[in-house]
Amino acid sequence: MKLWDADLRDIVRRWRKRPPVVLELRRDGYCLVRVHHGEAELILAEDIDPLSSRYRELLLESLRHSVQSHGLAGSLAATYLFREDYNLQVVDAPKVPAAEMLAALRWQLADLLDFPVQEAVLDAIPVPDTEGRQIFAVAVRASVVQERIDLLRGVGLQPFYVGIIDLALRDLCWLLPEEAGG
Helix, strand or coil: CCCCCCCCCHHHHHHHHHEEEEEEEEEEEEEEEEEEEEEEEEEEECCCCCCCCEEEEEEEEHHHHHHHCCCCCCCCHHHCCCCHEEEEEEEEEECCCHHHHHHHHHHHHHHCCCCHHHHHEEEEEEEECCCCCEEEEEEEHHHHHHHHHHHHCCCCCEEEEEEHHHHHHHHHHHCCCCCCCC
């Protein structure tokens, strides 16, 4: 799920100067990974007691420290939502021009969500082998996406992507160079 339309050339140019960082937020801590020279490099995996009354504070404190101590301040960062934070459904693709897809999806999903569709950020992903007849419709509360953006910014990172865990492996592979042999 793309946050905004960024200039891809600008992002690639910035990646050459400073590799992107991926934050995997877990219920019991987090993991930071950097994609550097074609390899995913584990920077840090940190556990935080999920039952602590100070969990959020401890998470932010630890993340800020990790970003600073590993020289990551200002790095572009991606993160992925928890599975329970979004709704993913296979639906028939609306028969509309691509530019109108998300507006048509908004109407199609209105009765299927457990929150008002006006509060949703939507995305559509083609279902393989259906020749465009079906799509994966993704809906998440805008406030959940904004919370992740605020978290990344609050620890000194520059958010460029908030995705869904169902597509994490695919998305991370896009950051790696293509092998000559496939």
